[in-house]
Amino acid sequence: MTTTTMTRADAAVTLRAISRVFGRGNAAVRAVDNVTLEFPRRAWTAVMGPSGSGKSTLLHCAAGLENVDSGQVLLGDTDLTAARDRELTALRRTRIGFVFQSFNLIGSMTAAQNVALPLRLAGQRPSTALVRDTLAAVGLADRARHRPRALSGGQQQRVAIARAMVTAPDVLFADEPTGALDSSAAAVVLDLLRVMASGGQSIVMVTHDPLAAARADAVVFLRDGRVVDRLAGADAREIANRLASLT
């Protein structure tokens, strides 16, 4: 049974006093330290901070990929921290999309097969039209039969975004989605995320790149596992300056 709790209707994800600690005793690292935060619905939020500030850990906890040690993670009004393993797996497959820096496509499968995979894993039979349309939405209708090794890095990341979006997830999480791309491929991926966010998709993205963060609607800054600032509508220079002040 999922516990439902009243939350603000406009929050895609709500973090309530979450902590994640690695190690014990003197060696304990509070990667995420008592963070309370809302990621708004239908908005694109970037998460920035110095190396080791807890960005990836926070993202993984928010997406239900990693357990919290204390606190609550709510996806809409569904409490991920109260969900049993099977239920969490189902939620991850249907309501959460995740994009990694290194694409994580399956090399033996075509682009279309990679995109269809989340639906297959959720026990559905994906329609050819849905897979084709999802690939078309990332500009790769003509690459459906290509395997990842026959695609550029930027194209592979767009297939990964299509795979994450094929279930129409409540939230798309992205951990450094442009980190492995050259600037022109990165720009294509950021344009795509901008179109999706403007169309109402909730997106939470970790990035080191102020140019990428400037495309988001708001930027949350972490340091030592805590939220230390938030900027909305800032340009890349302001974001870079704020980031520099944290390191």
Ligand SMILES: Nc1ncnc2c1ncn2[C@@H]1O[C@H](COP(=O)(O)OP(=O)(O)OP(=O)(O)O)[C@@H](O)[C@H]1O
């Ligand atoms: N599995 C783990 N075991 C032990 N410590 C970990 C683990 N994962 C992360 N940490 C530690 O938690 C802290 C936060 O790590 P995290 O990867 O979340 O930071 P980050 O801001 O994403 O860093 P980067 O920008 O370098 O990717 C770091 O001190 C890191 O060493």
